[in-house]
Amino acid sequence: MIVRIVFHIDLDAFYAAVETLQDPSLAGKPLIIGGDPRRRGVVASANYAARAFGVRSAMTTARALRRCPQAVVIPPRHSLYRQVSARVMALLGEYSPVMEQSSIDEAFLDMTGQLPAPAAAPETARQLQQEIQTRLGLSASVGIGSNKLIAKMAGKADKPGGVTCVAPGAEAEFLAPMPVRALGGIGPKTAQKLAEIGVKTIGDIARLPEEDLSRMLGANGLLIWQFAHGLDARPVQTRRRARSISREITFAHDVYDAALPAETLKKMSRKLAHRLQKRDLTARTVTLKLRYDDFSTVTRSITQATATNSPADIDRRARFLLAKYRNQARPIRLIGLSVSRFVKGVFQPPLF
Amino acid sequence: MKISCLQENLAKGLSIIGRAVANRSTLPVLSNVLLATDNDRLMLTANNLEIGINCWVNAKIEEEGAVTVPARLLTEFVNSLPPERIDLALDEPTQTINLRCAHFEANLKGIDAQEFPRVPSLDAGGEIINLEPAALKQLIHQVTFAAAVEESRPVLTGIRAEFQHDRLAMSGTDGFRLSTKNIPLAHSIDEPFEVIIPARALAELSRIIADQEEPVQIAVTPAQNQILFHLNNIDFVSQLIEGRFPDVSQIIPKGHNTHTVLDTASFLKAARVSYLFARDAANIVKVDVTPGEDELVGGRLLLTATSQELGDNISELEANVQGDGVEIAFNAKYLIDVLNVLDSAQVALETSAPASPGIIKGVGDDTFLHVIMPMHLSR
Numbered sequence: 001m002i003v004r005i006v007f008h009i010d011l012d013a014f015y016a017a018v019e020t021l022q023d024p025s026l027a028g029k030p031l032i033i034g035g036d037p038r039r040r041g042v043v044a045s046a047n048y049a050a051r052a053f054g055v056r057s058a059m060t061t062a063r064a065l066r067r068c069p070q071a072v073v074i075p076p077r078h079s080l081y082r083q084v085s086a087r088v089m090a091l092l093g094e095y096s097p098v099m100e101q102s103s104i105d106e107a108f109l110d111m112t113g114q115l116p117a118p119a120a121a122p123e124t125a126r127q128l129q130q131e132i133q134t135r136l137g138l139s140a141s142v143g144i145g146s147n148k149l150i151a152k153m154a155g156k157a158d159k160p161g162g163v164t165c166v167a168p169g170a171e172a173e174f175l176a177p178m179p180v181r182a183l184g185g186i187g188p189k190t191a192q193k194l195a196e197i198g199v200k201t202i203g204d205i206a207r208l209p210e211e212d213l214s215r216m217l218g219a220n221g222l223l224i225w226q227f228a229h230g231l232d233a234r235p236v237q238t239r240r241r242a243r244s245i246s247r248e249i250t251f252a253h254d255v256y257d258a259a260l261p262a263e264t265l266k267k268m269s270r271k272l273a274h275r276l277q278k279r280d281l282t283a284r285t286v287t288l289k290l291r292y293d294d295f296s297t298v299t300r301s302i303t304q305a306t307a308t309n310s311p312a313d314i315d316r317r318a319r320f321l322l323a324k325y326r327n328q329a330r331p332i333r334l335i336g337l338s339v340s341r342f343v344k345g346v347f348q349p350p351l352f
Numbered sequence: 353m354k355i356s357c358l359q360e361n362l363a364k365g366l367s368i369i370g371r372a373v374a375n376r377s378t379l380p381v382l383s384n385v386l387l388a389t390d391n392d393r394l395m396l397t398a399n400n401l402e403i404g405i406n407c408w409v410n411a412k413i414e415e416e417g418a419v420t421v422p423a424r425l426l427t428e429f430v431n432s433l434p435p436e437r438i439d440l441a442l443d444e445p446t447q448t449i450n451l452r453c454a455h456f457e458a459n460l461k462g463i464d465a466q467e468f469p470r471v472p473s474l475d476a477g478g479e480i481i482n483l484e485p486a487a488l489k490q491l492i493h494q495v496t497f498a499a500a501v502e503e504s505r506p507v508l509t510g511i512r513a514e515f516q517h518d519r520l521a522m523s524g525t526d527g528f529r530l531s532t533k534n535i536p537l538a539h540s541i542d543e544p545f546e547v548i549i550p551a552r553a554l555a556e557l558s559r560i561i562a563d564q565e566e567p568v569q570i571a572v573t574p575a576q577n578q579i580l581f582h583l584n585n586i587d588f589v590s591q592l593i594e595g596r597f598p599d600v601s602q603i604i605p606k607g608h609n610t611h612t613v614l615d616t617a618s619f620l621k622a623a624r625v626s627y628l629f630a631r632d633a634a635n636i637v638k639v640d641v642t643p644g645e646d647e648l649v650g651g652r653l654l655l656t657a658t659s660q661e662l663g664d665n666i667s668e669l670e671a672n673v674q675g676d677g678v679e680i681a682f683n684a685k686y687l688i689d690v691l692n693v694l695d696s697a698q699v700a701l702e703t704s705a706p707a708s709p710g711i712i713k714g715v716g717d718d719t720f721l722h723v724i725m726p727m728h729l730s731r
Contacts, residue, residue: 302502302504304501305526305528305635305683305685306527306528306683307634316504316505317504319504320504343634346633346634346636346727346728346729347727347728348528348683348725348727348728349707349725349726349727349728350527350528350725351525351527351528351529351530351603351709351723351724351725352525352527352598352602352603
């Protein structure tokens with residue numbers, strides 16, 4: 001089997017860095033990009049000078065200012081960050097055609113076959129880092145590993161401005177001392193379950209038999225066990241422009257009643273609407289996906305002349321589909337909702 | 353049961369009831385057509401529980417009786433027969449009918465007629481209202497297109513029918529546009545009432561009214577859950593929709609700043625042309641109204657549609673404009689739909705602001721009114 005070489009590139013304190021490029025006088029000062037503290041705004045990003053005072057993303061701006069009163073607060077300018085992000089991604093694309101942008105300031109590059117020799121990876125990473133710095137004035141951290149999981153974890157190990165390489169074969173050892181929460185897929189609840197049986201580090205997880213973990217965590221058990229051993233087969237996926245946005249969830253137990261699916265759709269509608277709104281899109285089609293206990297799966301959709309991005313509209317269409325097409329005789333195992341047929345920048349407001 | 357009738361009559365009857373046959377029903381008998389002798393005629397019935405139709409066909413009755421047989425099979429079989437006499441006989445024990453016509457013969461397995469939900473006739477209803485068939489068809493034509501096709505709000509798939517003392521007013525809306533129209537009743541009624549009729553049922557009714565000349569008789573069942581229409585040799589029954597219809601008077605704008613009059617046919621033609629481009633761009637067509645400068649330079653209306661990929665299109669129309677100029681964007685499809693059903697030679701467009709609903713009506717016709725919510729352009 002070919003050993004893959006994956007880079008994870010993470011721009012350091014990205015929003016703050018972009019703002020500092022716009023206004024160099026901010027350099028070195030604690031800087032918070034976030035909402036108005038008087039309106040319960042939250043921190044979207046902060047530079048390292050502010051982080052030194054304990055400012056973290058997602059805390060309220062008011063609380064951040066109590067920790068660091070001298071910080072400069074700037075409201076986020078997302079369109080500006082998107083522009084700069086697009087330039088970074090274009091630059092990354094020059095290094096490998098197999099690129100996956102995972103957020104506005106993070107991306108994976110599959111460098112397998114793109115390097116003169118596997119050993120040249122760290123040097124290439126530093127060259128890439130240097131190029132981002134000189135061409136765009138931004139600092140980035142790079143993690144190198146044999147898969148996406150390891151590359152991302154490696155990148156986090158030395159921020160800002162680091163290059164960290166985990167050699168093939170050393171993955172499990174690299175992860176072993178980290179707390180379980182550092183692993184993707186482990187939230188507070190799972191962490192607590194694990195802590196109850198004395199599992200605190202990723203190494204502890206790796207020592208558990210796979211069956212025990214699966215019994216404890218269900219379907220996620222196997223994946224977490226593999227992650228803990230540094231195994232991750234997910235490919236670096238070049239994303240095309242999304243033609244639909246979807247969410248789905250597998251219920252913990254097969255669901256017979258009507259209330260839970262309806263409630264779930266309502267939540268999903270809100271999230272889908274929010275994502276549409278963020279991208280200034282409206283959608284004409286709403287699709288419902290149902291998988292029953294016997295794994296039979298149906299998808300049904302409704303397309304209307306007028307596009308929408310309102311949570312109430314999406315929810316109403318989703319529940320209409322549920323009411324019309326749900327097979328009452330079978331319990332539901334999975335429910336999914338997606339919106340598609342996007343229309344950009346225009347909106348047909350309702351008459352009443 | 354033993355009867356004979358002409359192939360043409362049976363085929364016509366089956367085509368009339370055809371749309372009331374259930375497509376996929378949990379109740380197999382609803383995919384069947386009921387054949388029942390009724391005095392000296394044969395009655396055909398289909399009922400999908402949304403709409404139901406009885407249709408009487410001339411026949412020679414030798415033995416009375418009733419049975420149901422698969423509608424689709426019977427219709428396709430009868431349609432393939434030559435225009436000659438059909439002999440039809442029911443074998444009671446097996447509920448199988450035998451059909452013979454020329455050198456064709458078939459046996460169709462049926463289901464007991466007792467299991468078929470009958471469609472009520474007019475005498476089951478309350479007060480009977482008479483309507484001029486051509487006017488009713490026009491009423492349906494000018495209103496039903498604005499109803500929602502398959503909406504999550506079921507009430508909007510219906511048409512509100514208000515039976516006032518001497519008029520019948522109908523309104524349809526899909527939430528983005530509203531069409532409303534009224535026609536006179538043949539004679540006034542004592543107690544006004546209103547119901548919500550599925551738009552699909554009305555469209556179907558309009559189809560089977562065809563070119564009948566006798567008045568259409570209408571009644572609502574005492575339980576207020578069905579509406580009955582009686583035509584020549586036909587009963588048409590539709591379920592009513594329960595719920596609250598939006599308050600139409602609240603939706604219709606009270607005033608306007610710009611009143612634009614133009615030729616209906618030219619406006620429709622221009623809207624169709626702009627749709628060729630607009631359909632690629634969320635159906636947006638921009639309407640730009642400019643008042644005339646003096647008696648020599650009249651007002652005009654510009655229709656613009658732009659597609660990022662395909663190109664753009666501008667149509668300029670002469671218009672009589674009273675009031676201020678205005679720029680407003682509409683869904684081209686909505687414009688075409690309403691202009692298509694207008695029967696006045698001139699159309700009036702009344703607007704007040706780019707984000708406020710516009711009114712479209714025929715000049716000289718105060719029985720019809722259409723409201724469209726404009727589109728919002730974010731840049």
